[in-house]
Amino acid sequence: MVCVAADGRITMVNAQAERLFGYQREELEGQLVEVLVPGAAHSVHPQYRTTYMADPKPRPMGGGMQLSVCRRDGSIFPADISLAAIDTEEGILMTAAVRDVTSRQQAQEELERANRELESFAYSVSHDLRAPLRTLAGFSAALLDECADELGEAGRGYAGRIQSASEQMAKLIDDLLRLARMSKAEVNLQPVDLGAEVASIAAELQRDRPDRSVLFTIQQPVWVLADRSLIRTALQNLMENAWKFTSGRDDASIDFAAAPVTQQARVRCYVRDNGAGFDPAYVDKLFRPFQRLHSAREFPGTGVGLASVRQVVERHGGRVWAEGVVGGGATFYLTLQPADAL
Amino acid sequence: MSDWRVLLVEDNPDDEALTIRAFAKNDIHDKIVVARDGAEAVDYLRAIDSGETPPPALILLDLKLPKVGGLDVLHQIRAGQRTRLIPVVVLTTSVEPEDVLAGYDGGANAYVRKPVSFSDFVAAVRTIVTFWLSLVERPPAATAPALPGGQPAAHS
Secondary structure (H helix, E strand, C coil): CEEECCCCEEEEECHHHHHHHCCCHHHHCCCEHHHHCCHHHCCCHHHHHHHHHHCCCCEECCCCCCEEEECCCCCEEEEEEEEEEEEECCEEEEEEEEEECHHHHHHHHHHHHHHHHHHHHHHHHHHHCHHHHHHHHHHHHHHHHHCHHHHHHHHHHHHHHHHHHHHHHHHHHHHHHHHHHHHHCCCCCEEEEHHHHHHHHHHHHHHHCCCCCEEEEECCCCEEEECHHHHHHHHHHHHHHHHHHCCCCCCEEEEEEEEEEHHHCEEEEEEEECCCCCCHHHHHHCCCCCCCCCCCCCCCCCCCHHHHHHHHHHHCCCCEEEEECCCCCEEEEEEEEEHHHC | CCCCCEEEECCCHHHHHHHHHHHHHCCCCCCEEEECCHHHHHHHHHHHHCCCCCCCCEEEECCCCCCCCHHHHHHHHHHCCCCCCCCEEEEECCCCHHHHHHHHHCCCCEEEECCCCHHHHHHHHHHHHHHHHHHCCCCCHHHCCCECCECCCCCC
16 A cells, blocks of 8 residues: 655555565655656656546556556566545545556466467367378278278278268367357347248258158247357257257157247247157256267267357357257257347 | 369378379379479479479469478469469368468468368369369460460470
8 A cells, every 4th residue: 555645755655565565664755656657657657646636536547457566676567556545634645555466467378378279279170180080081981992892891891980980070170169269259249030040940951851851830030139150050059959859750840939038138949859859867968068968879969069059158148958858859948138138 | 175284282191192082083193293392382383484394274282381381382373474373272171260361362262171071072172173174264374474485395
């Protein structure tokens, strides 16, 4: 704590300030407060001080800027400074509470470095891990193609496994990268008709598999505030899941509907299917990356889809959860802001 | 235009073999010249510019190369009198937005990510070759200075 008079001279410091700045009390008292200000800000500081004295409301100093202060030995450290004024017999005194934030700044820098490292890791994953996968996929295909007879049936089976495993791993890497990118992506809110998005996804699914018969019941319009491309990715994942897990049924049906949640100014939507469902005992695992509740033999997948759904919905400040029973279908709920909340 | 060739700039021997195989799967044989790193590619470009070697109809360029990087090779292609109009398809692994942007900024005509699945790769090669070697109207040879001695030397 440092007290400063209207003329800028230090009138009082506490023991903590002595320790922080490395001065004895007598050395500071009577000095201009600029003795504690690093050289770069020396010339402008008296002006700031005068401005503050003209309207001495309690406030943090620097208006959000990173401040630094100067010790007796000339070393500089980052600080948070809160200003306030007290009326005394000798006039208004400015008090400055100074806090050393070196460790906070270091933590911040460390975090930034870790983020950069993660980014370059994701980058090399996309680049370096894919090259050997291409070799695996390419040459197992070549084996099947050119040496099919020599391989025999068992050998062809093995080569086929190498081929599909490498392609599966490529999908995994792509999904992971997408997940990583999504956590960084900017969220640009705009009114989006979820019903229209779901309908167009349904049409695409049906177009790719015209042989399948699925009854879609899609409520339209359902206006929410969302980032169109992010929320589309989430809906795509939910719809693809519903499509996949109803593949064993002749009477497959997929519903999309929404209802306002009145107390919370939220819209609750759901995607419901009558497919394979899941064991509700494992509901907590559903939204974690790489967690799968079905074998790859039954239903292929990477286990990243629902994790990215959660990522997207949470980035929108919403919530996602699921209900299901084995063999009795599944319902995935999400809450979002209604479009009229804009 | 039967006497055309493709310059493949690729340092990974597996990828080189797979690319040649993918061309073969499209019934295209003995058309690929390989530069195995950026420096080799630059030498090849110099030979084209000096008239020693006829220009390829298409360049497939990997970006991540030892010695001279793919973007530098691209720069060299665009700077050369006889190479500046050759279509360049970047064929690489990364789809990082910065890489894609750098590729187009450097003057690439297209940017394609190498697919992992070989059948997808065969299909990609078919699309690239069909588009650049038969569909598009290629820049007329007159825009590049004529080679000394008239016609480019025929290579088999």
